[in-house]
Amino acid sequence: xxxxxAAAVLGIAAGLTMFGTSGVAGAADNASVTVxxxxxxxxxNVFVNGDLTLRDxxxxxxxxxxxxxxxxxxxxxxxxxxxxxxxxxxVQATAEVPAGANVTLAAHLTAAGQPAxxxxxxxxxxxxxxxxxxxxxxxxxxxxxxxxxxxxxxxxGLTNPNQEVLNLPAASVSADVVLAGTSTVAIxxxxxxxxxxxxxxxxxxxxxxxxxxxxxVQTIDGLHSSPxxxxxxxxxxxxxxxxxxxxxxxxxxxxxxxxGGAARLVATRx
Amino acid sequence: MTRRPTTWxxxxxxxxxxxxxxxxxxxxxxxxxxxxxxxxxxxxSGTPVPTPPAARTGSSPAAAPAAPAVPTRDGRVGAxxxxxxxxxxxxxxxxxxxxxxxxxxxxxxxxxxxxxNVAQVGWYRYGPRPGDPAGSTVLxxxxxxxxxxxxxxxxxxELRPGDPVVVRGEDGRSWRYRVVSREEWPKxxxxxxxxxxxxxxxxxTLVTCGGGFREDIRSYQDNIAVTAVPEAAR
Numbered sequence: 001x002x003x004x005x006a007a008a009v010l011g012i013a014a015g016l017t018m019f020g021t022s023g024v025a026g027a028a029d030n031a032s033v034t035v036x037x038x039x040x041x042x043x044x045n046v047f048v049n050g051d052l053t054l055r056d057x058x059x060x061x062x063x064x065x066x067x068x069x070x071x072x073x074x075x076x077x078x079x080x081x082x083x084x085x086x087x088x089x090x091v092q093a094t095a096e097v098p099a100g101a102n103v104t105l106a107a108h109l110t111a112a113g114q115p116a117x118x119x120x121x122x123x124x125x126x127x128x129x130x131x132x133x134x135x136x137x138x139x140x141x142x143x144x145x146x147x148x149x150x151x152x153x154x155x156x157g158l159t160n161p162n163q164e165v166l167n168l169p170a171a172s173v174s175a176d177v178v179l180a181g182t183s184t185v186a187i188x189x190x191x192x193x194x195x196x197x198x199x200x201x202x203x204x205x206x207x208x209x210x211x212x213x214x215x216x217v218q219t220i221d222g223l224h225s226s227p228x229x230x231x232x233x234x235x236x237x238x239x240x241x242x243x244x245x246x247x248x249x250x251x252x253x254x255x256x257x258x259x260g261g262a263a264r265l266v267a268t269r270x
Numbered sequence: 271m272t273r274r275p276t277t278w279x280x281x282x283x284x285x286x287x288x289x290x291x292x293x294x295x296x297x298x299x300x301x302x303x304x305x306x307x308x309x310x311x312x313x314x315s316g317t318p319v320p321t322p323p324a325a326r327t328g329s330s331p332a333a334a335p336a337a338p339a340v341p342t343r344d345g346r347v348g349a350x351x352x353x354x355x356x357x358x359x360x361x362x363x364x365x366x367x368x369x370x371x372x373x374x375x376x377x378x379x380x381x382x383x384x385x386x387n388v389a390q391v392g393w394y395r396y397g398p399r400p401g402d403p404a405g406s407t408v409l410x411x412x413x414x415x416x417x418x419x420x421x422x423x424x425x426x427x428e429l430r431p432g433d434p435v436v437v438r439g440e441d442g443r444s445w446r447y448r449v450v451s452r453e454e455w456p457k458x459x460x461x462x463x464x465x466x467x468x469x470x471x472x473x474x475t476l477v478t479c480g481g482g483f484r485e486d487i488r489s490y491q492d493n494i495a496v497t498a499v500p501e502a503a504r
Binding site for chain 1: 286293296343344380381418462468478481485490493
């Protein structure tokens with residue numbers, strides 16, 4: 001149980017880097033891949049396509065993001081003591097990385113406590129100004145849960161390995177995880193800073209049975225948008241109308257003079 | 271009555287010249303709304319590569335010499351948050367302006383919030399702080415208001431390239447800037463994404479209203495933005 005999947009995911013990302021440098025695909029088609037290690041107490045070595053890519057990768061760590069060509073990557077995870085990458089891995093998986101996507105591969109425990117690797121596609125759509133995105137992913141060996149912010153349930157009945165996405169006003173919130181439909185706190189409370197223009201992805205990890213439940217946080221920034229305008233005046237005192245009044249007055253005088261002169265000229269010729 | 275025709279010719283020519291010279295002269299000598307726009311655009315275009323945070327457990331280069339190190343980060347709750355102080359005061363010495371700064375966000379319509387007290391200046395708290403390695407720190411102040419009269423940025427349009435701007439943080443630290451540009455656009459053409467950009471060179475952008483005024487909607491038709499760069503960077 002301790003060996004595992006998390007590592008595998010991590011390895012994927014690293015292996016992908018190597019592919020990336022070989023120029024298999026244009027950068028525009030590359031996927032952004034992040035790996036989250038959500039299996040407690042299990043440092044691992046990760047091999048991607050046979051290469052040791054992440055060594056002694058620690059639980060509760062986020063690796064990436066890496067820009068990787070789309071494709072299929074073989075990931076094997078061994079206990080941290082195994083640096084040869086031979087023998088039976090703790091967990092292995094083939095990861096399909098789609099072109100252009102923003103993906104997180106989460107190594108975690110299933111609801112039943114088995115290691116697993118779950119790919120999540122991250123919602124990286126733009127946020128309105130002042131807004132933040134909260135994504136909660138149930139990746140723990142635990143039953144259905146509710147998530148509360150400031151004591152109020154904002155997500156209800158979330159089960160492993162699913163997620164919920166919320167767009168909220170940016171703020172720091174005190175969040176906790178309770179068993180669904182109860183007020184029995186399973187994780188937290190923890191202060192989570194929902195930064196403006198940023199997706200904060202919270203993974204519930206660990207095992208209820210082993211008393212190792214916790215949270216891992218991944219953030220994706222750059223999703224902000226600009227305010228729609230700057231309404232910074234209502235008095236009209238600084239009005240700049242363009243042409244000052246002396247310009248048309250002077251031009252008018254010039255015109256009158258010219259017309260007068262021309263009229264006289266015509267008169268003297270008669 | 272005895273004047274010669276040449277007098278009238280001269281007078282006519284003189285009149286025509288004045289009629290033409292008045293508007294042309296004004297046009298050529300009027301204070302320009304925009305100066306240094308290219309400098310402001312250049313500052314916004316650079317996109318510094320973010321520095322990856324220090325690894326909690328890195329991969330060993332000896333173990334995988336061919337693979338670039340994968341950036342890793344502690345995923346536990348409570349990491350991060352800016353260590354830079356929020357700005358609390360701004361000074362424009364060349365205009366003899368000193369104002370308090372309040373952090374602001376957006377209003378319900380999604381427009382920038384401006385402090386109700388026109389003597390105060392707002393700092394867009396979601397954007398960069400003074401001292402951040404990239405992006406535009408935005409300060410916005412009223413040019414005026416119908417109820418309170420002249421605002422903190424009433425004379426912003428008088429700032430010129432080279433003028434100093436000083437911003438003080440709540441930790442007492444001062445950040446000195448020099449103006450590089452002043453720009454004016456009709457409100458429908460304001461490059462908001464450039465003004466509020468979180469990328470490009472570190473810079474300070476001061477924004478207010480200007481141009482013509484529409485009585486019917488009590489609103490100016492233009493926005494004026496002054497861009498300044500940190501003194502050390504010049």
